[in-house]
Amino acid sequence: MLAPGATPMPQTARLTVRSVLDAVDVERRYRNGRGVGPMTLHVTCGERVAVMGPNGAGKTTLLRILATGVRPRRGVVRWYGTTSPRRARRLLGFAPDVIVEEGALSARQSTYFWCRQWMSSVEAGGFVDDALTQFGLHDVADEPVSSFSFGMRRRLGLAQALVHRPRLALLDEPTAGLDPEGVDSLIEALRERAQRGHPTIIATNDCDFVGAACDRVLFLDDGALVWDAAPSELLQWLGSRRVAELEVPPQFSTDALQAIDGVGDISREDGIVRLELLDDRALADVVTVADGSAGGLHGLRLHTPDLGDAFRNLTGRSLRARKPDTHTNNG
Template sequence: MFGFRLSEASSPEECRHLTDRTTCQDTDANAIEVRALSKRFGGPTVLNEVTLDVRYGAITCLLGPNGAGKTTLMRILVGHESISRGSARIVLPEDGALADRTVGYVPDSSLVYPLLTVREHLRLVEALFGLSRFSRAQEEQFLKALGLDEHADLLASKLSKGLKKRLMLACAVRQGARVLVLDEPFDGLDPAGQEMLMSLVEQLRDQGCCVLVSTHRLDIAERVADELLVLDHGELVFSGTPTQFVRLGEPSPNKTAFEAAFAAVSRRSDSRPRLAEFDGTSP
């Protein structure tokens, strides 16, 4: 395996880049290794001493409330953010010549080219990464597998939010990504789109890919996750399997076992004032 590391620089404010590349002979190595990672934006600490592992051949769901640090962590992993302290390492199952195309990132925001069609996006990826172009038959089969065949010749600007996310995933798969970092991929999808995307990530898992998915949807995490990571206020408060996770909560008529466990590991907010205390007339 081939790895690269976001190394700690000489000063806390120095930007970390993908510079330290090492060869790993262990084919069972983790795909992602994060060690004592902290991130500050000026004063506030967004991530605090986070240590975690994510493996190949698994869907790992990253859970947490808004502002927990999920997106910041993902942006660090793909090299879009610097770190303040600690390290993050992605171990790639390819040699150096293929390393640059082995990590695929699907952000929460849309990163498609509005004036290119779905089909043209695939051909752009092929050109960028020096891939042999799909034959027309291969292209049609690939688009059908991703549920994009009926939209192949539409401009990306004409696609729904859910289809744009599916297109970004298609581009990541076409480039040959073995480590997929998906930020809220189910957001904005209708039930049919959610089902298709869940099926796709399960297929990628079964092909041996590492799939790291952030989501606020506990029901989807319960359905697809092999491993769970929970961030709260920038700290890792749980790492383990769904079976281990549900043991932490006490189900009630109003909460599933998964919801109860999430409430148990999240930081309690008992000290916060209740909205009922404010009647809208206070000065």
């Protein structure tokens, strides 16, 4: 839902293109009310779609529905024309947010096992080599997975999800634990998939990654789809005004900040006060007022608006927000 007082962003009308994934009025709610839907989503060939939202917004539940891991309570999902989950699984690649634990096998053996579910042994060998090389694991392909670091296991999970070149890939928090080289490998893999016309849906709150890798962003909040746009559209809507983040103590009051000329919207969350600078010259007054207040100023960060700011402006909540109840199946 839009935050009270939030200015609706005009959404650009999308060209009518034949979709390859259709989720119509899908809903899956748990006893605690968390989950996702009802929601309608259409994805076309080659799209790289990011699903963003705080913990509990429904990102993981949506991916599990699309990956046939759970059935929606209502609604229908159509994958490349079929509504059969059994047939759809032949078309999918899924990387959950858990880490590969096949410690007794080598990376090559483990990936080969996955690949053989989709193709012959003759074909699988080359596909396995390509996938391991893509994610920088070729030199350790014959080492046991038990010797791998967290980041290496994350790379292996991505290689296994994409090894058979699925028509549709679903990746849950794929950049968690990846170093910059691993992120670059993932971005390149998604670019190659897009060139082949194969769409990818990624659940992530990594704003930098989304800006570099995705051409469409879905914002989820409380299981509802609140916005659907290209990253560039969201950032253009925000404008180029800088955002100041002040690290402050609990007793800090924002009243004096609101009186400063050149300061726009102010929000507060988890010891961080965020304010929009309508005029960069206001920054000096902001620092003076904050540092002279009770408890003082503990830290300052400046940045240009990003997708996290767009989500906050639309919903009044942070992408990092957590809710007290953390059901394991509703992320």
